[in-house]
Amino acid sequence: MELQGWILHCRAGYEPTLAAEATAAAQQVGVYGYCRAQEQSAYVIFHAPAGDAPAPPHLVFARAAAGLVEEFRGLPEGGRAEAIAAALPPGLGSATPWLEHPDSEEGRPLARFCRRFAGPLRQALECAGITTGDPQQRLRLLFPDSRHCLAGVATSDGWPGGIPRLRMPRSAPSRSVLKLEEALHRLVPTHEQPYPGERAVDLGAAPGGWTWLLRERGLSVTAIDNGPLAPELAEDPGVEHLRSDAFRFQPRGEVDWLVCDVVDRPQGITRLMSRWLRGGQARAAVFNLKLPMRRPLETVRTALEAIRDTGAGVHAAQLYHDREEITVYARRLASRNRS
Numbered sequence: 003m004e005l006q007g008w009i010l011h012c013r014a015g016y017e018p019t020l021a022a023e024a025t026a027a028a029q030q031v032g033v034y035g036y037c038r039a040q041e042q043s044a045y046v047i048f049h050a051p052a053g054d055a056p057a058p059p060h061l062v063f064a065r066a067a068a069g070l071v072e073e074f075r076g077l078p079e080g081g082r083a084e085a086i087a088a089a090l091p092p093g094l095g096s097a098t099p100w101l102e103h104p105d106s107e108e109g110r111p112l113a114r115f116c117r118r119f120a121g122p123l124r125q126a127l128e129c130a131g132i133t134t135g136d137p138q139q140r141l142r143l144l145f146p147d148s149r150h151c152l153a154g155v156a157t158s159d160g161w162p163g164g165i166p167r168l169r170m171p172r173s174a175p176s177r178s179v180l181k182l183e184e185a186l187h188r189l190v191p192t193h194e195q196p197y198p199g200e201r202a203v204d205l206g207a208a209p210g211g212w213t214w215l216l217r218e219r220g221l222s223v224t225a226i227d228n229g230p231l232a233p234e235l236a237e238d239p240g241v242e243h244l245r246s247d248a249f250r251f252q253p254r255g256e257v258d259w260l261v262c263d264v265v266d267r268p269q270g271i272t273r274l275m276s277r278w279l280r281g282g283q284a285r286a287a288v289f290n291l292k293l294p295m296r297r298p299l300e301t302v303r304t305a306l307e308a309i310r311d312t313g314a315g316v317h318a319a320q321l322y323h324d325r326e327e328i329t330v331y332a333r334r335l336a337s338r339n340r341s
């Protein structure tokens with residue numbers, strides 16, 4: 003199918019960064035185009051005027067992405083669903099189109115409109131024979147406002163708008179648990195997930211959200227932090243709490259997982275993670291990189307390159323639960339298969 007470009011969702015404020023990343027990624031595969039990116043809008047549209055865009059690549063600063071097939075402006079108040087259905091190419095949708103709004107100040111109030119419009123739109127799509135296509139594909143419809151719609155196609159994974167529906171577990175000691183959970187969902191393939199019986203080190207562990215999640219998954223955890231852990235973790239025999247400095251701590255032997263939520267300069271965290279991965283002290287790592295105000299894309303590129311240089315495969319994204327940071331998953335390539 004001809005794609006006119008990409009529909010990309012992001013954290014509000016990161017539109018210029020995502021636009022630069024998308025344009026560079028397109029050029030790398032010989033596709034030339036331009037981005038429409040309005041500050042604080044929480045989305046970016048990449049246009050390929052030749053209509054030759056491939057499926058969107060993985061972009062660190064994109065929460066969600068779809069191939070752009072059509073844009074509708076000035077949709078009529080009455081007959082909006084029919085107007086969309088009539089203009090879409092046939093055979094592209096799935097039985098469950100996703101109606102999305104930007105995750106911005108202006109966009110969030112549209113959640114109500116999207117919920118109400120879902121029924122009429124599904125009916126109109128069915129009448130037009132659009133919803134009989136490949137069930138592996140999503141028809142993603144982004145509404146920047148109720149009369150403006152960007153229609154796109156994407157594979158069926160992910161969440162609408164890239165916003166995960168994760169419930170805060172009642173007994174978890176901090177909301178940070180949601181960040182690690184989202185990272186495991188988004189960045190770590192099924193066959194590489196943390197496994198019961200594996201060993202983990204959690205740097206900057208207190209009060210213990212990440213340690214709690216790893217314990218839920220059945221791992222034993224060495225938690226490094228000068229601060230106190232939540233009482234139930236402090237008493238858990240599967241948790242060893244050491245009041246050490248994350249930058250000086252040396253593990254006894256190899257661990258399966260290194261996780262790190264220490265707030266520090268990205269260069270410092272990159273060096274620390276590289277040392278563990280290169281030295282064979284950790285098989286896999288999940289960590290945050292705080293973003294500088296200026297030139298965040300360059301900082302991310304340099305950091306990920308340094309991690310790749312250790313011989314690790316790297317997958318990174320600015321998650322929904324990330325603020326001024328990204329989350330990185332790195333795994334030593336020789337250790338992809340469990341022994």
Ligand SMILES: C[S@@+](CC[C@H](N)C(=O)[O-])C[C@H]1O[C@@H](n2cnc3c(N)ncnc32)[C@H](O)[C@@H]1O
Binds near residue numbers: 208226246
């Ligand atoms: C954002 S919090 C971690 C939250 C944790 N991941 C959770 O889920 O509850 C950052 C932690 O890093 C710790 N920290 C900062 N610098 C550190 C260092 N050099 N060594 C060890 N811990 C450090 C702080 O004490 C703080 O508890």
